[in-house]
Amino acid sequence: MKGSCNCGAIHFSVAPEANRAVAxxxxxxxxxxxxxxxxxxAAPDQISITGDVTWYKSSEKAKRGFCPTCGCFLFWQAHDEDAISFALGALQNPTGLALQEHIFVADKGDYYDINDGLPQKD
Structure with missing residues (x-):
């Protein structure tokens, strides 16, 4: 699977084994x-990133990676784990992936409902 930001300054590729997909x-x-x-x-050995990602410490638990040119939010990584989350919307189709669950639904916006039948975790 291959992905990029809007302007093309950041490209990434992910091994097919990286198949966990969440909202x-x-x-x-x-x-x-x-x-x-x-x-x-994806585990670090399953993802290859090209370009100068800017990492922002968004909380005491995690950092977020984005393109410094176009601002696309592409990556998320917990400070205490090696795995890197990557934006599904930045991937080229077809991905072969399907959402598996919804996480942090206790914080979801009040302007939408989740009705797809997938598991939901608070």
Missing amino acids: CHCTKCRKQSGHVWASGQ
Whole structure:
């Protein structure tokens, strides 16, 4: 799977084994992305990133990676783990992925409902 930011300054490729796909409804993801943030997750040896990603420490638990030119929010990484989450919306189709669950639904916006039948975690 291959992905990039809007301007093309950041490119990334992910091994097919990186198949966890979730929709995050936490307040920080919604503020950063403008709505729900859908992401996959990969071990460091499963993802290759080209370009100068700017990392922003968004909380005591995690940092977010974005393109310094166009501002695309592409990556999320917890400070205490190696796995890197990557934006599903930045991938070229077809991805072969399907959402598996919704996370942080206790923080979701009041302007939408989740009705797809997937598991939901607070």
